[in-house]
Amino acid sequence: MNEEPANPCACKTESKKTSRRDFLLATGFGLNTLAGAMIGIPLLGYVLSSFFKPNPLTKISLGPVENFPEGKTRFASYRNPMPRQWDGQTADIPCWVRRIQGNDFQVFAINCTHLGCPVRWFEESKLFMCPCHGGAFYEDGGHAAGPPPRGLYTYEVKVEQGELFIMGGVLPNLSNQNV
Amino acid sequence: MIRTTLLLATLFALAACDGMPGRPKPASRWKSPSEITDFATLYRQNCLGCHGMDQEVSGSLPMDAKTYLAVLPREVLFDVIAGGIPSTAMPGFSTKSGGTLTEAQIKILADGILAKKPSAPDATLPPYAAEPGDPARGATAFAAACASCHGEGGTGGKAGSVVHPAYLDLVSSQYLRTIVIAGRPDLGCPDFANRIPGRRMTNEEISDVVAWLTSNRKNEFGQPLVPVKSSLP
Amino acid sequence: MNKVIQAARGIFLWVDDRLHLTKLYESTAGHHVPQSSGSWFYVFGSATLLCFMVQVATGIMLAMVYVPSAAEAYASLEYLTFHQYLGWFLRAVHYWGSNFMVGIMLLHMTQVFLFGAYKYPREITWITGVFLMVLTLGLAFTGQVMRFDEDAYWGLGIGVAILGRVPFLGEQLVNLMLGGPIIASDTLSRFFALHVFVLPGGVLAIVSLHLRMVLTKGINEYPRPGQLVQRETYDKEYAAILKKEGVPFFPKAISKDLVAASIVLFGILACASFFGPKGPLGPPNPVQIDTLPRPDFFFLWIFAVAALMPDWMESVALLGGPVIIGLFLLALPFFNGTGEKSWRRRPIAVLTVLLTYVALGLLTYLGHTSPWSPEMEAWKSDPTPKEFLAGRSPLELQGSLVIQSMQCRNCHAIDGIGGQRGPDLAAVGARLTKDQLIRQVIQGGGNMPAYGKNLSPDQVEAVVTYMVSLRPPGVTPARDSTLPGRPPLE
Numbered sequence: 001m002n003e004e005p006a007n008p009c010a011c012k013t014e015s016k017k018t019s020r021r022d023f024l025l026a027t028g029f030g031l032n033t034l035a036g037a038m039i040g041i042p043l044l045g046y047v048l049s050s051f052f053k054p055n056p057l058t059k060i061s062l063g064p065v066e067n068f069p070e071g072k073t074r075f076a077s078y079r080n081p082m083p084r085q086w087d088g089q090t091a092d093i094p095c096w097v098r099r100i101q102g103n104d105f106q107v108f109a110i111n112c113t114h115l116g117c118p119v120r121w122f123e124e125s126k127l128f129m130c131p132c133h134g135g136a137f138y139e140d141g142g143h144a145a146g147p148p149p150r151g152l153y154t155y156e157v158k159v160e161q162g163e164l165f166i167m168g169g170v171l172p173n174l175s176n177q178n179v
Numbered sequence: 180m181i182r183t184t185l186l187l188a189t190l191f192a193l194a195a196c197d198g199m200p201g202r203p204k205p206a207s208r209w210k211s212p213s214e215i216t217d218f219a220t221l222y223r224q225n226c227l228g229c230h231g232m233d234q235e236v237s238g239s240l241p242m243d244a245k246t247y248l249a250v251l252p253r254e255v256l257f258d259v260i261a262g263g264i265p266s267t268a269m270p271g272f273s274t275k276s277g278g279t280l281t282e283a284q285i286k287i288l289a290d291g292i293l294a295k296k297p298s299a300p301d302a303t304l305p306p307y308a309a310e311p312g313d314p315a316r317g318a319t320a321f322a323a324a325c326a327s328c329h330g331e332g333g334t335g336g337k338a339g340s341v342v343h344p345a346y347l348d349l350v351s352s353q354y355l356r357t358i359v360i361a362g363r364p365d366l367g368c369p370d371f372a373n374r375i376p377g378r379r380m381t382n383e384e385i386s387d388v389v390a391w392l393t394s395n396r397k398n399e400f401g402q403p404l405v406p407v408k409s410s411l412p
Numbered sequence: 413m414n415k416v417i418q419a420a421r422g423i424f425l426w427v428d429d430r431l432h433l434t435k436l437y438e439s440t441a442g443h444h445v446p447q448s449s450g451s452w453f454y455v456f457g458s459a460t461l462l463c464f465m466v467q468v469a470t471g472i473m474l475a476m477v478y479v480p481s482a483a484e485a486y487a488s489l490e491y492l493t494f495h496q497y498l499g500w501f502l503r504a505v506h507y508w509g510s511n512f513m514v515g516i517m518l519l520h521m522t523q524v525f526l527f528g529a530y531k532y533p534r535e536i537t538w539i540t541g542v543f544l545m546v547l548t549l550g551l552a553f554t555g556q557v558m559r560f561d562e563d564a565y566w567g568l569g570i571g572v573a574i575l576g577r578v579p580f581l582g583e584q585l586v587n588l589m590l591g592g593p594i595i596a597s598d599t600l601s602r603f604f605a606l607h608v609f610v611l612p613g614g615v616l617a618i619v620s621l622h623l624r625m626v627l628t629k630g631i632n633e634y635p636r637p638g639q640l641v642q643r644e645t646y647d648k649e650y651a652a653i654l655k656k657e658g659v660p661f662f663p664k665a666i667s668k669d670l671v672a673a674s675i676v677l678f679g680i681l682a683c684a685s686f687f688g689p690k691g692p693l694g695p696p697n698p699v700q701i702d703t704l705p706r707p708d709f710f711f712l713w714i715f716a717v718a719a720l721m722p723d724w725m726e727s728v729a730l731l732g733g734p735v736i737i738g739l740f741l742l743a744l745p746f747f748n749g750t751g752e753k754s755w756r757r758r759p760i761a762v763l764t765v766l767l768t769y770v771a772l773g774l775l776t777y778l779g780h781t782s783p784w785s786p787e788m789e790a791w792k793s794d795p796t797p798k799e800f801l802a803g804r805s806p807l808e809l810q811g812s813l814v815i816q817s818m819q820c821r822n823c824h825a826i827d828g829i830g831g832q833r834g835p836d837l838a839a840v841g842a843r844l845t846k847d848q849l850i851r852q853v854i855q856g857g858g859n860m861p862a863y864g865k866n867l868s869p870d871q872v873e874a875v876v877t878y879m880v881s882l883r884p885p886g887v888t889p890a891r892d893s894t895l896p897g898r899p900p901l902e
Contacts, residue, residue, distance in 0.1 A: 050587040050598075074277060077699045084597045088483025089697040090565065091596060110701060115718055116569030118701040120788060123277045124270050125819040126866045131704045132570075133719040134784045134823070134833050136861050144861035146784075147723055170593040173572050174727075175582025201688030202500050203493050209561075209694045212702050228792040228816045236798040238812040268810070268817035279702070339805020345873040346807040349814075366802075 056082065057156075057167040062107070065164050068099040073121050073139065076107075081169040093168065095155065096121055096128070098139065105164060108141050109153040109172045116173065119152065128152065153177045213281050218291030221284055225272060236365045239268065240357065246370040247361035248296040250307045257289045267351055305360055305371065305382040308353060312383060317391025320384040324374040333392070338368065342395040356389045437662075443627055444658035446650075448634035450665035453527065455672035456520035462673050463513035464615060466680060467551075470506040471608065478558070480604035482597035482696070485560035489692045504684035510552055512680050514710045517548055522765055528753030529632035531641045535745035537625040540618050542741045547615050549710070554607035556708045560600055561692040566705030568595050577727040595698075630654070631661075635753035642750055704785070712779030713772050719784045720775075783832035786822040790830045797827050800838070804881060811878025814871045818863065826882070834860060841883040845890045849876045 058081035068074050073096055080091040096119075098106040108128070110118045117132035127144060128137040135146035142151045153172035158165040170176060215221055222232070222242075231237025240247060261282070263271030272278035273285060280288070321333060330336030340346070359380070362370035371380040380388075428434050477496055479488040492499035521541065524530055530538035553571075557564045572595070575585045591598030633653050659665055690708070694700055707715050721729055755762055787794070796812050804812070815821060815837070823833035844852065853872055856862030867875070880889050 048588065050591050051584045056593065072277060075701075080594055080596060082592070084482075086481045086483045087597045088481070088486075089695060089699070090482045092697065092699045093594070094699045094701060110698070111569060111573070114573065116573035117566055117705050118698070118703065120701060121277075122791075122819045122822075124791075124817050125861075125863065127819065127861055129786045129788065129819070129822060131785055131788055132566075132715075133782075134786055136786075138861065138865075145856070145859045147719065147721075147726065149723060149726070171569070171572055171586070171590070171595060173576025173582070173586060175576040175578070175586060197498055197501070199501070199685035199688075201504055201683075201685045203688055205494060208490070208494065209692065211694070211700065224789060224793045226792070227795050228790070228821070229795075229813055231795055235795065236801040238796055238801060238809055238816060268813035270817060339807065341806050343805075343807045345870040345877075346805075346810055348868075348870040349810045349874055 058169045062164045073098040103159040107155040114148040311390035312386030314391040314394040317387035441662035442660040446633040447657040458669045466509045503689035508683040526755040540622040557603040562694040565696040637754040713775035716775040716779035787831040790821040791819040808878040811874035814875040841880040
């Protein structure tokens with residue numbers, strides 16, 4: 001590295017040369033920063049696109065209401081409303097459907113509110129039990145025992161022309177199910 | 180020479196490697212629970228908790244009681260496993276009634292249980308199901324056939340009360356009839372042929388005893404009685 | 413002959429002149445280290461790096477067959493395990509390699525901590541090490557997702573449930589982790605990119621910095637009690653040590669590393685060939701809920717922590733815990749950068765290590781046995797032991813059936829058989845009176861659900877009568893202490 005002269009006016013020709021070099025250096029830096037940003041920002045946007053996407057709740061059919069006997073809680077599943085062709089089995093989302101009576105339904109997400117493990121329904125004791133840390137929930141989804149911080153997550157339910165619909169498509173967790 | 184040895188050693192190492200005990204066996208492949216078709220496994224996973232096996236004392240009727248198997252129609256067994264018996268401790272196991280077993284698996288269970296049926300059944304077996312008889316005659320028949328263990332009026336004795344209202348509310352009438360016919364070999368309760376010294380209980384006596392037992396059902400605990408409707412004929 | 417040697421020497425000198433091999437050797441493998449660091453305690457760092465190299469080699473091989481697609485990953489895993497020649501072996505080496513890597517990294521960190529090697533002037537060596545630990549654990553977690561089976565699927569669900577607890581940003585972070593609002597194909601592709609490109613790349617980059625620090629700031633001399641580190645004098649002291657007893661790392665100090673390396677390699681090979689790979693368990697099918705999600709070995713302790721923590725501190729601990737531990741580790745060389753190095757004079761350091769190991773060991777054991785989980789099949793598959801049925805009245809036998817059919821056994825064992833979540837019922841009649849039992853069954857409490865709505869009065873009568881009869885031979889039923897006739901205390 002050459003030591004720059006302290007006073008550029010000391011030598012005119014040198015100063016001209018230096019200023020051109022400086023200009024090129026600055027241009028080089030500037031252009032590369034610009035180009036880097038033009039590559040980098042789309043890159044970040046690509047990765048973070050899921051960060052800003054609003055969660056799309058879609059109306060999904062769970063089939064005719066007759067499939068669900070009154071007073072019982074039954075297993076049901078639906079396809080992810082925004083699937084990829086290569087989703088395979090992971091696009092099948094399970095849930096528990098409780099038909100209280102008539103068109104009065106409760107649909108629970110399968111995920112335990114503690115750490116998301118799949119809760120299982122026990123018809124006899126009318127409890128949902130979680131295989132991970134022993135969370136238990138009552139028939140109406142209320143917290144019965146164990147570490148879960150709240151009752152089971154529920155889907156919004158609609159019954160139209162004898163068909164049961166839920167608003168689904170999002171993996172429920174504490175951040176999107178604050179009740 | 181050295182090269183050949185090395186080559187052989189490498190091949191040998193590779194071959195040995197692929198045969199090491201850590202190699203997963205095809206049998207250890209994951210199987211869906213609905214693919215289990217082995218009777219012993221299915222029975223152990225689903226029935227053993229209440230029905231026991233091999234003359235161990237069990238909570239409910241053991242599934243290897245000879246007289247029971249002799250009178251039990253296959254369809255009834257299949258229907259009970261699939262649909263359960265309402266208002267009793269027997270749940271339905273078919274997927275339709277909220278359980279986890281497929282129809283094929285229930286068939287395997289029913290067949291496996293009935294495989295222990297005595298090959299030459301007694302010709303004079305009472306029918307599995309029948310209309311209840313006369314309670315008054317039943318009291319007499321009970322005194323003759325059952326009171327030696329269950330006490331006078333069925334209220335106690337060494338085998339315990341059979342007229343406790345909670346007990347009578349928790350069992351179906353068919354269950355009572357089945358026990359009167361088949362006994363509880365695991366508990367030492369004899370079947371219909373060995374209760375009264377010297378003779379068998381007649382079908383009429385069996386129906387009468389059941390009628391008398393069910394006539395003892397009371398609403399003692401302040402809740403309307405749920406009529407025990409059996410899905411059985 | 414002489415001519416041949418001459419020619420060879422000429423070629424070597426030419427190559428060396430162009431490639432500067434001698435200089436490379438002098439500044440790297442031949443750098444001088446204190447003779448005292450040629451110790452068995454100093455082999456863990458190179459052994460961790462060796463594990464990483466094994467992981468890279470086997471990982472590349474596996475990636476040649478594995479398909480990172482949610483629809484096909486499971487099939488390709490099964491193909492690898494059961495059909496591809498030696499595919500199971502590579503999977504096994506990769507799986508055991510990861511276990512060894514995490515374990516030996518922990519040993520390395522412990523040794524560095526106990527020997528005070530993080531102190532002046534090796535702060536950055538330690539800090540890069542902390543980042544390497546985070547990356548290694550990240551590789552372990554993403555690797556568990558690569559084995560795309562039911563455990564992977566529900567493991568992701570656990571990750572979602574933890575991230576979802578982050579205030580304000582929870583939803584966005586969940587979306588970022590999953591690549592969408594739901595566990596699906598984008599999730600697996602994302603974790604594949606992390607596991608195969610991002611994290612190994614990060615490890616390579618930081619390992620080079622880590623090793624560069626070893627070269628510039630030297631390897632820690634074997635600490636002697638009483639020899640204190642001081643910022644003003646340490647550099648001179650270290651230079652004096654190197655001058656007095658410095659030896660080139662290669663070939664003078666490497667021997668023990670080499671022996672340890674072979675032990676590690678043989679260990680991985682032995683485990684791989686005798687125990688084989690893990691899984692794959694059931695397919696990643698969310699509808700198949702007959703599953704017991706468990707994390708891999710190295711995360712079992714977190715699984716246990718999540719079960720045992722009081723509810724109120726759970727979110728704080730799950731989110732704040734890693735941050736606090738991370739900050740503590742990063743700050744360690746700054747608030748404790750000088751002074752005593754030898755563990756013989758650092759009782760708090762020794763206690764910290766012991767406590768950490770005991771806690772991790774216990775939690776891992778508990779996570780493995782997970783006594784807090786209900787046994788989902790116990791109610792229909794675990795019979796009541798016969799001594800708890802024999803001689804019971806018909807009503808009591810019905811009570812035992814209520815216990816079975818109401819899934820009580822999922823949480824309550826009888827004489828050790830059944831779930832371990834609630835108390836064993838074998839002697840419950842000696843502990844609680846009939847009234848207390850009725851209250852407990854109906855109202856629940858103490859982490860038991862209330863069964864009041866789900867049991868008929870008849871069932872309550874039966875089950876309570878039965879439970880009163882559950883006593884060891886010769887023990888009378890529990891008695892109500894408020895009733896008269898209570899004998900004086902002896």
